[in-house]
Each structure stands twice: as structure tokens, then as C-alpha cells.
Amino acid sequence: MSTVTPQPLAQLVRVAETARARVSFVLDGVEVQALAGDTILTAILTQQRHVRRSEFSGEPRAGFCLIGACQDCWVCSEDGTRLRACSTPLREGMRVLTRFHTDSEMNGGGAR
Amino acid sequence: MSTGTPSRIVIVGAGPAGIRAAQTLVAAGLRPTVLDENARWGGQIYRQPAAGAGFSRTKAALYGFEAKKADAVHRAMAELLPKIDYRPDTLAWSCEPGRLDTLREGREASVPWSHLIIASGATDRIVPLPGWTLPGVYTHGGAQVALKAQGCAIGQRTVFAGTGPLLYLVAYQYAKAGAQVAAVLDTSPFARQASCAPKLLNQPGTFAKGVYYVAWLKAHGVRMEHGVSLAAIEGDEAVRHIRWHSADGKEHAIACDAVGLGYGLRPETQLADLAGCRFAFDALNRCWLPERDASGRSSVPGVYLAGDGAGIAGADAAELAGRRAALAVLEDLGIAAPRDAHAPDANAIEKQLARIARFRAGIEEAFAPPANCAANWPDDLTLCRCEEVDAGTLRSCIRNGFASDVNRLKALTRIGMGRCQGRMCGESAAALLSAETGKPLHEVGRLRSQAPIKPIPISPMLFDDGVQVIEEEAHDE
Amino acid sequence: MNDTRHFEVVIAGGGLVGASAALALARKGVSVGLFERRFCGAQASGVNYGGVRTHGRSAEQLPLAVRARRVWSRLPELIGTDGEFVVSGHLRLARRDSDVDALHAWSAMAREFGVESQVMSGAAFRRRYPWVGQAATGGALCASDGQANPRLVSPGFAAAARRAGAHVQEQTALSDLSFDGRGFQMRAGDARISADWLINASGAWANTVAGAFGETVPMKPIYPNMWVTEPLPRFIQHNVGVYGGGVYARQVERGNCVIGGGRGHGDGEYAQPSTATTRAVMRDACALLPGLRDALLIRTWSGVEGETPDSNPIIGFSTTTPRLLHAFGFSGGGFLLAPGVGEVLAELVTEGATSTPIEAFAIGRFTQSSVHAALPIK
Numbered sequence: 001m002s003t004v005t006p007q008p009l010a011q012l013v014r015v016a017e018t019a020r021a022r023v024s025f026v027l028d029g030v031e032v033q034a035l036a037g038d039t040i041l042t043a044i045l046t047q048q049r050h051v052r053r054s055e056f057s058g059e060p061r062a063g064f065c066l067i068g069a070c071q072d073c074w075v076c077s078e079d080g081t082r083l084r085a086c087s088t089p090l091r092e093g094m095r096v097l098t099r100f101h102t103d104s105e106m107n108g109g110g111a112r
Numbered sequence: 113m114s115t116g117t118p119s120r121i122v123i124v125g126a127g128p129a130g131i132r133a134a135q136t137l138v139a140a141g142l143r144p145t146v147l148d149e150n151a152r153w154g155g156q157i158y159r160q161p162a163a164g165a166g167f168s169r170t171k172a173a174l175y176g177f178e179a180k181k182a183d184a185v186h187r188a189m190a191e192l193l194p195k196i197d198y199r200p201d202t203l204a205w206s207c208e209p210g211r212l213d214t215l216r217e218g219r220e221a222s223v224p225w226s227h228l229i230i231a232s233g234a235t236d237r238i239v240p241l242p243g244w245t246l247p248g249v250y251t252h253g254g255a256q257v258a259l260k261a262q263g264c265a266i267g268q269r270t271v272f273a274g275t276g277p278l279l280y281l282v283a284y285q286y287a288k289a290g291a292q293v294a295a296v297l298d299t300s301p302f303a304r305q306a307s308c309a310p311k312l313l314n315q316p317g318t319f320a321k322g323v324y325y326v327a328w329l330k331a332h333g334v335r336m337e338h339g340v341s342l343a344a345i346e347g348d349e350a351v352r353h354i355r356w357h358s359a360d361g362k363e364h365a366i367a368c369d370a371v372g373l374g375y376g377l378r379p380e381t382q383l384a385d386l387a388g389c390r391f392a393f394d395a396l397n398r399c400w401l402p403e404r405d406a407s408g409r410s411s412v413p414g415v416y417l418a419g420d421g422a423g424i425a426g427a428d429a430a431e432l433a434g435r436r437a438a439l440a441v442l443e444d445l446g447i448a449a450p451r452d453a454h455a456p457d458a459n460a461i462e463k464q465l466a467r468i469a470r471f472r473a474g475i476e477e478a479f480a481p482p483a484n485c486a487a488n489w490p491d492d493l494t495l496c497r498c499e500e501v502d503a504g505t506l507r508s509c510i511r512n513g514f515a516s517d518v519n520r521l522k523a524l525t526r527i528g529m530g531r532c533q534g535r536m537c538g539e540s541a542a543a544l545l546s547a548e549t550g551k552p553l554h555e556v557g558r559l560r561s562q563a564p565i566k567p568i569p570i571s572p573m574l575f576d577d578g579v580q581v582i583e584e585e586a587h588d589e
Numbered sequence: 590m591n592d593t594r595h596f597e598v599v600i601a602g603g604g605l606v607g608a609s610a611a612l613a614l615a616r617k618g619v620s621v622g623l624f625e626r627r628f629c630g631a632q633a634s635g636v637n638y639g640g641v642r643t644h645g646r647s648a649e650q651l652p653l654a655v656r657a658r659r660v661w662s663r664l665p666e667l668i669g670t671d672g673e674f675v676v677s678g679h680l681r682l683a684r685r686d687s688d689v690d691a692l693h694a695w696s697a698m699a700r701e702f703g704v705e706s707q708v709m710s711g712a713a714f715r716r717r718y719p720w721v722g723q724a725a726t727g728g729a730l731c732a733s734d735g736q737a738n739p740r741l742v743s744p745g746f747a748a749a750a751r752r753a754g755a756h757v758q759e760q761t762a763l764s765d766l767s768f769d770g771r772g773f774q775m776r777a778g779d780a781r782i783s784a785d786w787l788i789n790a791s792g793a794w795a796n797t798v799a800g801a802f803g804e805t806v807p808m809k810p811i812y813p814n815m816w817v818t819e820p821l822p823r824f825i826q827h828n829v830g831v832y833g834g835g836v837y838a839r840q841v842e843r844g845n846c847v848i849g850g851g852r853g854h855g856d857g858e859y860a861q862p863s864t865a866t867t868r869a870v871m872r873d874a875c876a877l878l879p880g881l882r883d884a885l886l887i888r889t890w891s892g893v894e895g896e897t898p899d900s901n902p903i904i905g906f907s908t909t910t911p912r913l914l915h916a917f918g919f920s921g922g923g924f925l926l927a928p929g930v931g932e933v934l935a936e937l938v939t940e941g942a943t944s945t946p947i948e949a950f951a952i953g954r955f956t957q958s959s960v961h962a963a964l965p966i967k
Binding site: 007008011012013014015016017018019020021035036037038039042046049050054056057059060061062063064065066067068069070071072074081082087089 | 156161165167169173236247249253254255257259262263264266267268289349350352369370380497498499500530535536566567569571
């Protein structure tokens with residue numbers, strides 16, 4: 001059986017509407033490019049093949065329903081705000097994390 | 113409803129059902145509130161790409177044969193805007209008698225209602241298989257939204273699998289858009305689809321379109337298989353191939369980096385549940401549906417149901433049902449229906465809906481999900497994606513005699529306790545319970561909806577300065 | 590009558606109290622019939638907060654609480670599962686300095702009963718608990734307390750009772766209860782049942798049984814409101830409450846935070862959570878545990894609980910009928926106590942007395958004259 005070789009680095013493939021303006025944002029600390037009108041999910045998955053990891057098994061997830069029903073695409077911004085990736089528009093300069101804050105960051109709450 | 117009390121009509125959902133309901137009410141001189149979770153109206157089937165971002169495809173490109181209907185629905189809503197209280201990006205997360213709780217952009221608001229039309233739409237019906245949680249697996253609806261609203265295919269090389277008319281539609285849309293469709297794997301046998309033709313001819317236009325999609329795919333060399341059974345989707349960290357058996361029992365594998373998976377649709381009934389509507393098991397849809405009469409009235413006075421959110425019948429039925437529910441609201445308010453030569457009256461609507469129902473019966477029969485899957489699920493198959501509960505955990509609980517009802521099973525195994533509240537796993541839980549106990553599906557219980565119907569952040573709760581203090585006697589430790 | 594099934598003891602109500610009594614009696618070789626009108630451990634016993642807490646209890650409750658706490662340590666041996674019981678300690682926060690004084694006072698009192706709690710405030714408190722917000726000035730830690738999963742523990746006791754030989758029957762309501770001078774007669778569904786002893790462990794609905802024997806009490810249904818968040822990184826290290834009440838929170842091993850506080854609504858049979866309560870409690874919760882601010886709530890619920898005017902349970906012999914025992918009205922604090930109550934009830938049946946002081950919980954404290962004019966006693 002032939003496989004898809006080499007394995008794609010990104011999940012979603014742009015097949016239309018590629019003439020839109022560029023938008024840059026920060027993904028897990030790295031600046032990357034997306035297009036105006038992308039959801040956060042599209043912006044992430046045109047770079048890589050997962051948006052989060054299961055908190056129990058650590059296995060990668062990349063969303064499923066894309067209409068805000070399955071709740072499998074929650075990410076957060078660096079300030080802790082939860083974002084449902086498939087239903088949140090990407091904005092220029094967003095700083096997105098595909099994993100939660102660490103324990104030490106949870107402890108910083110006293111100063112808020 | 114006393115004549116002195118001002119009515120507050122709220123519609124949840126701005127898809128075809130909600131839009132036609134609003135239109136009918138506005139024509140009668142009322143000003144409904146329309147809440148919708150999405151940024152733009154249209155629902156799923158007529159979903160519009162984001163505004164002002166440079167999306168340029170025409171409606172013909174986006175909606176194909178449905179372009180004219182989509183456009184009509186979109187225009188109808190656009191014309192209503194000055195006359196309604198339209199709240200996009202608004203999640204109705206809880207419902208109590210006379211009040212909805214909503215969340216919009218990090219702020220919460222209570223929305224009172226005297227009459228509530230729930231037009232909450234549907235999601236894909238899922239039958240899990242090993243590997244279904246891998247990156248690259250999406251529902252048929254999800255695959256459509258990626259293309260329609262984002263101009264993306266879900267992968268470089270996609271296999272569409274499962275069954276239902278949507279299977280062929282989305283494969284056609286992908287291939288037409290130039291995305292690589294490696295195969296269409298239909299679990300329904302072709303013979304069954306052929307034998308349902310008489311029922312399907314109740315909607316000859318829709319039937320013809322379905323035939324067209326299949327013919328087009330064939331003519332363009334897309335591999336199509338019927339009567340298959342899906343074995344597993346495999347890959348290390350993402351989809352690499354899908355294994356399946358053809359009708360003759362031979363095993364095959366197809367390399368791909370994405371799988372579009374679905375078996376028709378299931379209604380989103382959480383608000384109807386929280387509103388107190390009575391539910392009944394619908395044998396045709398194989399799921400519990402909120403009861404409604406031909407007019408769309410639910411079992412709760414003041415609550416009306418329209419569109420796929422109360423039972424799958426498609427966009428045309430949704431438009432009709434939305435209008436019919438609004439007419440029911442007007443009847444109940446003692447307000448005359450708007451006179452409109454172009455819009456069907458209640459009787460005409462009900463007749464048309466009955467026709468569509470006969471068509472739907474044919475669809476459900478032709479594209480029935482595979483029977484008795486649950487018995488064959490491997491123990492390590494993840495049934496609940498949110499909580500990662502596998503089939504073996506459920507079986508162990510059921511076989512030990514601890515649970516014969518789906519709510520009990522949820523309490524003991526955590527299935528359905530995660531963020532999606534059982535949308536993706538509730539039917540699997542019921543199917544497994546049925547397979548293990550021998551009880552028919554309608555006797556294993558119905559997962560109760562709980563607020564919030566989708567996860568909500570705590571922070572919006574912190575803004576309201578008028579918040580009550582906990583009453584003295586409620587100070588439990 | 591050969592169409593009447595006889596038990597030495599019939600227990601009305603398959604919550605944690607009834608189930609633990611059934612287990613304790615079955616282990617002593619007593620023939621027990623436990624009848625539950627819905628599913629065992631699915632009412633208050635199954636939907637409560639899950640706190641296993643001696644901390645903050647009144648002096649009259651402490652002996653029973655201490656006894657119950659010992660049973661909790663033996664869960665795997667008794668019911669075959671630990672029910673996710675974790676000795677996480679209970680941290681009782683203080684909002685103001687006078688509350689810290691009260692924590693000290695309780696600590697001194699509780700020491701007499703063998704319960705230790707350590708009071709902290711000021712800089713030492715802040716250093717030790719960086720995850721507690723500025724709204725707390727100090728707190729006391731009762732290290733022997735903890736938390737468990739009521740959804741597993743309560744049905745677990747019923748299952749263990751069944752394995753130990755008790756007859757456990759769900760979806761079966763008891764009716765037509767009476768005492769004929771020698772024993773108890775009743776219907777269980779369609780069947781006739783008789784018993785030497787009757788234990789009324791029917792929770793928020795116990796006045797139905799009590800009423801059949803002429804001794805209803807001023808108990809009213811309350812609907813404690815509960816929430817659960819998505820799984821979060823671990824930061825709440827103890828089961829947390831606050832002096833004066835109003836909010837309590839704990840984090841389970843999987844990371845979800847279970848939060849409780851305030852009231853939902855109900856009709857005596859079923860309960861619904863309240864959005865207004867959500868607003869009030871979440872403000873309080875976030876002031877005390879700021880790490881919760883960004884979390885997603887994924888579910889809210891309530892349940893039906895029976896509350897008495899003095900927030901103490903009713904435990905002990907009936908004042909009207911021989912060999913009738915009552916055990917209900919736990920007013921939101923029953924989860925820790927119930928396994929101990931089961932043992933006490935078993936002692937009352939087999940020995941006529943119990944070593945654990947329960948006089949403060951006598952049903953007779955609500956005399957006829959006070960039944961309809963009960964005032965809350967703080």
C-alpha cells in the first residue's frame with residue numbers, strides 16, 4: 001500500500017481564497033503567518049497537525065466537528081483566556097498556546 | 113398569556129428555521145430577539161464566510177445547487193435586521209422558565225422570554241471506530257465547513273467514510289474544489305439505497321441532486337465503495353491510512369491524511385431539554401427527540417421547536433417549520449397571521465412537511481447507520497473523546513450489574529461528563545448498553561442535559577455589580 | 590402469611606446512610622432488606638460535593654464524625670474500592686481576623702475529641718498557600734480530612750451490602766407502612782414485606798416514613814448548588830472551605846475543580862441549579878481561589894437535601910414506635926458521617942445501644958409545639 005510520503009506537516013490545506021491579507025500571530029511562542037478571516041483552528045492547522053493534547057493521555061487532537069459542538073479544540077491565549085479554536089476568529093498579534101498554563105503559573109493568581 | 117403582558121419572543125438559532133420564523137413574526141408586526149452562536153446568520157448549510165476578510169467566492173461556488181435558496185435566506189435575514197433584536201456571537205447556555213442565560217464576548221446577559229422558538233440545528237451523527245480521535249478525522253459537516261467557511265480541505269488526500277446523503281455531497285464539493293478525494297466508503301449497501309427510491313421520490317429535486325453527485329463523482333474517477341465496514345483509522349500522531357472491509361469481506365487499506373466521517377445528523381436538543389420539553393424515542397431517527405406537534409408546539413406552553421434541532425428533515429423543511437412555529441406563536445398570541453401570497457399558510461406547510469417526512473423516512477432507511485456496531489467495538493476503543501473513556505470500561509461496569517441506564521453509566525464511568533456533554537458519545541453509550549443488556553435502545557434511558565450546554569468561562573460571572581449575596585441560611589460549609 | 594417476605598431489618602432508602610447500615614447489618618449476619626425507590630446512591634448521596642470533613646463540625650457531631658472517619662480509612666476492605674478517597678486535608682479559610690480567632694477556638698475544642706487542626710495566618714500563611722487569594726487572611730488545616738467521589742462511594746456501599754447478603758432492591762418504593770404491635774408491615778412495590786425492625790433512611794423524603802408513625806419533623810428540602818470545571822493543572826491542594834460558609838471547592842486527581850455554594854431551586858422531588866447563585870458563588874470562589882478565573886465551567890447541578898432547623902441530623906430511636914430507627918436530615922453534612930451512622934444503626938439493632946453519643950440527634954428534640962414554629966438555631 002502506498003502511503004502519503006512524505007507525511008504532511010500541516011493538516012488543513014488551502015484550496016481556495018488564498019488572496020486574503022496576511023495576519024501574523026504567535027503560536028506557542030513562535031511567530032507564524034495566517035490569513036485574514038482564518039479561525040484560530042485554521043491558522044494553527046495550516047502550520048501543524050494538532051491544536052491541543054488530551055489532558056489524560058497526552059495524545060494529539062486537531063478538532064473534529066469544526067462547528068463548536070465537539071469541544072475538542074479549546075486552546076488558550078498567553079493571558080489564560082480560553083479560546084475555542086474553530087469558532088474564534090484569529091486577530092493580528094494573538095498569542096496562542098496549545099497547552100495549559102503550568103502549575104507555577106496557576107499559583108501566580110494571588111496577585112491578580 | 114394575559115393581553116396586558118407584553119410578549120417577548122426569542123428565537124434561538126439564525127439558520128433557515130430561525131430566519132423564516134423571525135420573518136413571519138416581523139411581517140405580523142412583532143419584534144423578536146434572535147440569538148445565534150455564530151458571527152453571521154445562515155446556520156450550517158447556508159453558513160457564510162467571515163465578513164470583511166476578503167473571502168471572494170460566489171454563492172454558486174459556495175453552495176452549488178443550493179445557491180439560490182441560500183441567497184434567499186441570507187437576504188431575508190438582512191432585510192429583517194432593522195426590525196429585530198439580533199444578537200450574533202451569542203451562546204444561550206441555560207434555559208429556565210421565562211429566561212435564557214446567554215454569553216457574548218465574555219459578558220453574560222439574561223434574556224427574558226414569553227415565547228421561545230428553539231431552532232438549534234444539528235451536528236453529525238457519529239459511530240466511533242479505532243483511530244477516530246486522531247488529528248485528521250473530521251465529521252462530514254466539519255469537512256464542509258472547512259471548505260465553505262475557510263477555503264480549506266481537511267487534508268491533502270481525503271477519504272470520505274460513513275453513510276448518508278452528506279457523504280456524497282461533501283465528497284462532490286471537495287472534488288469539485290480541486291481537493292484530492294481518495295475514496296468514498298459508504299457503509300450502506302447500494303441495493304438498500306435503490307430499494308428506497310420510491311420514498312426518496314417524494315422530493316424529486318433533492319433525489320435528482322443526490323443522483324447527480326454520485327454520477328459526477330463516478331465520471332471524475334473517484335473511487336466509491338458500498339456496503340463496506342470500517343475497521344480502523346491509523347497513524348502515529350495523525351491519520352495515515354484507513355483500513356476497511358469490502359462487502360465481500362476482503363480487507364483493504366487506503367493511504368490518506370484526512371478522513372471525513374459521518375452517518376447523517378443528530379439534533380441538538382439541549383435547550384429543549386433544559387426548557388422542560390417532554391422527549392420521546394423516535395424509532396426512525398434512532399434517538400430521543402423533543403415532542404412537537406405538526407405546528408411545532410412542544411409539550412411546554414410558550415416553547416416551540418423548528419428545524420433540525422427537533423428532528424432531522426433538512427433545510428427546506430427547516431424554513432417551512434420555522435414559519436409554521438412562528439404562525440403557532442401568533443395563533444397563541446391571538447394575532448392574525450400576516451397576509452402574504454408568496455408564503456405558504458399553516459395547512460400548506462404541514463402538507464409539505466409531511467411529504468418531506470416521507471422522503472426523510474426513505475433517507476434514514478437508505479442510509480441507516482450500520483447495525484450492531486457496538487458489540488464489535490474493541491475494549492480499547494475510545495468512546496468518550498473528552499474524558500477518554502473506552503468501551504472496555506463501560507462493558508466492565510455494565511457486566512458487573514452496576515448500570516442498566518445511561519445516566520447511571522455516566523455517573524460511574526464518566527462517559528458524557530466532559531466538555532461536549534455527551535454530544536459525541538451519548539449515542540455510543542446507549543448503543544453499548546443496549547448491546548450488552550439486550551434491552552432495546554429506547555429502554556436504556558436518555559442522557560439528561562445540564563447547564564451550561566457548552567462550556568463557559570467563569571470570568572464573565574465576575575462583572576455583574578448587581579450580583580446577589582448568598583442568603584444567610586445558605587452558608588454551608 | 591407465606592406471600593409476605595420477612596426480614597429482620599428493612600431499610601427505607603438506598604442512599605449512603607441506608608446502604609452503609611445495610612452493609613454493617615449484613616456483615617453481622619442480620620437479614621436485611623434495603624428498598625430504594627429510584628437508584629441506590631443517586632440522590633443527595635450521589636450528587637453531593639464529596640467532602641470528607643470533620644473540620645468545623647459542632648462538638649455534638651465530632652464523636653460521630655471521628656468514628657465515621659475511621660470507616661473511611663477502611664473503604665477498600667469494606668466495599669472493595671477506595672471511591673477515590675484522598676486524604677487531601679481540609680483547609681478552612683478565614684476572611685477576617687475574627688474568623689482566625691474562631692478557627693483557633695474550634696481547634697482547641699476539637700483537640701478534646703482527637704481532631705487536630707493547625708491555624709495559620711499572615712506571612713506564613715501566604716507563603717504556604719500562594720494559590721489562595723487576597724480575600725483570605727488565614728486558614729486552618731485539618732490534615733486528616735479529605736474528599737472522595739460520591740458517585741462511586743454511595744452505590745459502592747449498596748453493591749457491597751448486596752455481596753454481603755443484604756437484599757437490595759431498587760426502583761421499588763415502600764408504602765402502606767404500619768406497626769402491628771409485633772412488627773412492621775408494608776408493601777414494596779406489589780409485594781408484601783414484614784420486618785422486626787425498620788430503619789428510616791429516606792433522606793429528604795424521610796418525613797413520609799416518619800409521618801406514617803406520627804412523628805414528622807420540621808425538615809425542609811434545600812438544593813445546594815454545585816459546579817464542575819474542565820480539568821485544570823493541579824493547584825488546589827486541599828479540600829477548601831471558608832469559615833462562615835458560602836463556597837467550597839476541591840480539585841480531583843483528573844484536574845477538574847468541584848465547586849459548591851448557595852442554592853438552586855427545586856420542588857421537593859427534583860432540583861435545578863440557579864444562575865443567580867452561579868454569579869454570587871463564582872465571585873467568591875475567584876476571590877479565594879484566583880486560579881479559577883479563566884477556567885471553563887462544564888456542568889452545574891443541584892440535588893435535594895433535607896435540612897433541619899439546627900442543621901443536625903435525626904439519628905436514633907423513634908419516640909412513638911418500638912424498633913423504629915431514624916437516620917436522616919443531614920443538612921448537607923452527611924457524606925463524611927454516613928458510614929459511621931451505618932455502624933451506629935447496626936449497633937442499635939443488635940445491641941440496643943451505641944457507644945457513640947447521639948443524644949443531640951434525638952427526634953424528640955422537635956416536640957409537637959415546635960414542629961411548625963421551628964427557628965434556625967445558629
